[in-house]
Amino acid sequence: MSALPSDLSRPPLFTGADWDFDTLERIYRAVERVGTEELGLDIYPNRIEVITSEQMLDAYASTGMPLFYKHWSFGKRFLRDETMYRKGWQSLAYEIVINSDPCIVYIMEENTATMQAIVLAHAGFGHNHFFKNNYAFRQWTDASGIHDYLAFAKSYVASCEERYGVEAVERVLDAAHALMDHGVHRYHGRHHTDLRTEEKRERERREHGERIFNDLWRTVPGKKAAARKPGEAERRRALLGLPEENILYFLEKTAPRLAPWQREIVRIVRLIAQYFYPQRQTKVMNEGCATFVHHRIMTRLHQTGEIGDGAFMEFLHSHTNVVMQPDYDDRRYGGINPYALGFSMMEDIERICLDPDEEERRLFPAFAGCRDPYPVLRDAWANYRDESFLTQFLSPRLMKKHRLFRIVDDEDEDEIAVASIHDERGFREVRASLARQFDVSRQDPDIQIVDVDLEGDRRLLIRHQVADGIRLEPRDARRVLKHLANLWGYEVRLVEADEDRTYATYDAAPEPAS
Structure with a gap:
């Protein structure tokens, strides 16, 4: 389903897999036309950089940044990824995009012309729009600096x-x-x-x-x-x-x-x-936005004849791999695929805007049947993060499509209970439970500095508030606490507890500098 209007045919942007910089320029202008004029995207200026596979591995090692200070861990990461890549055990991303103004998009020189069109749409317009407009990025990052x-x-x-x-x-x-x-x-x-x-x-x-x-x-x-x-x-x-x-x-x-x-x-x-x-905070939304944008732009370019059937089939093959959600018993399963969930939700919002059922009109009165999905999507991309986005927009129909349900694993019980399914009574509980899984404040342990012994040995007291019975791994806790003591300069004590009991206490002293 698409809300894009029809248009007259245009000449093809490329034929075959090969490309040069003139071809790249034509592709970019076509993608820009659809993204800005038809989808209404608002982006930073793009700076496109074509890099080799080795440069991509180097970008992996330094978290994708064009400039970074030196540290031994970056070299370790580079050697690991290079070995995995050379042996065929790991593939490389088709692109890396940086939240900056101008927005830097690294694209692989090994990509085909079709893949270059996909990554320009995905990174240069989907991610770029999200970086510029989402409130979390506006509040917490300085793209121009x-x-x-x-x-x-x-x-x-x-x-x-x-x-x-x-x-x-x-x-x-x-x-x-x-x-x-x-x-x-x-x-x-x-x-x-x-x-x-x-x-x-x-x-x-x-x-x-x-x-x-x-x-x-x-x-x-x-x-x-x-x-x-x-x-x-x-x-x-x-x-x-x-x-x-x-x-x-x-x-x-x-x-x-x-x-x-x-x-x-x-x-x-x-x-x-x-x-x-x-x-x-925005993995599902960011990837969902970029994947939805590249899907709509590539579909539109095929509708106008700017990419042929062969290129469109290549795109569909790549896109399907990106949004595939392996089953729980599949050896490739690694949890919920944020690309799959994010793209499905963007498509679902579009469908609800264009053709809602009665249940969706009742659940989403603000936009169900409004007939214009793109302002609704742009508003969602700007004003939500993953947790609030799932809470606000996840529909019962999408739960059924992804076969979502909520289970309760109580350590005092012998069996796991299916607590909620996607029916009228349970779908809100399923939605809230899924949203909590994408709440970063719940993913990270709640660790806070609570006191300092100023009158004695200046020991720093830290508390880990245990939630849902999830405790720290002792070996990792001791190692990190040692680093903390090195920065503090005196002894550090970590108490792991909840409202009912204290589980463990860890102590660390600073190591002498060599």
Whole structure:
């Protein structure tokens, strides 16, 4: 089903699999016409870069960024992916797209002309539109400043390596990387960063010194006082901004033994983690938007005769592979395919706008039968993340198509119970349960810094609030806690508990610097 209007035929953009840069230009202009004029997409200017397979592997290693500081883990990732690729155990992505202004789209030189059309539609217009318009990216990322900031980060880390040594810098980076998932602000309203001013701010911080070294940190730890004044603990926690879930932010601002250059490296890692945070919140929507856009654009180009039947069959083969959802007993199964779920939901919204049934008119009165799906889709792409999008738009018919149901696995019971199915009573519970699976705040463990022993040995106290009985893996917890202690400079204690009991306590002390 498509809401695109009919049009007169146009000359073909290419014949066969080969392409050159003139062909690429024609393809881009055709994709741009459909994307902007007919789908109403609003994008950053695109910068298309054609790269080799080795360059694609290099981009994999550095999280797709055009500039990045050096770290041993990137080389390890490159060697792993290169070995897998050379042996035929792993394929490469057809493209990588970067949330920036201009939007950088890397495309493989090995792609056929048809694949170049697909990836330009998918990345250059689908992902690009989503990056520019979705509220999570608008709130948390600075697309116009990311390139300048990465250049600053690369040069700053390199200068620290020259001045303080590679091992000293890697020690800080290793620790900060281990804590990256706990280095983001999850709620908007403070700490928004203009990346273009970061280099200037770094110089100001260096020139004016570290203001956080107040009287709290100038004293030498001694014996604990015999008695504490009432409200002292509350005052201490308020002064330090505790509890704090952004561990890297707390360390950057408060860790007493970090040198200014170490603090700046922690800040660099934290800001890059924050830059990627919206992508973790919108995987289904982002890929669903891009896949829907490339499907509609390629279908439209076939309707107008700009791509032939052979090219369209090649497109359908690639598209079907992308949106395939393996069954639970298939050896390829790895959970719900975000491409499959996202694309299905975009198509379903379009269908409900054009041809809803009575149940859908009752469930989605705001847009069911409106006859114009693209404003509805653009509004969804702009104003939701995965959890809220699923809660708002997942329909009973789509649940039946994907055969979704909710099960309850109670450790006190011998059997697993099917609690809800896609009927009138249960579909809301199925929808809410599925939405929770895509809530990043539930995927990541709830770990917060809750107190500091200022009067004694300055031990940092951290709490993991256990949810649904899911605990930390002890070996990983000890390793990460060691990195945290290295940044804090004193002992660290992690308590793993819920409202009813304490499960485990982990302690770590900083390792001496080599």
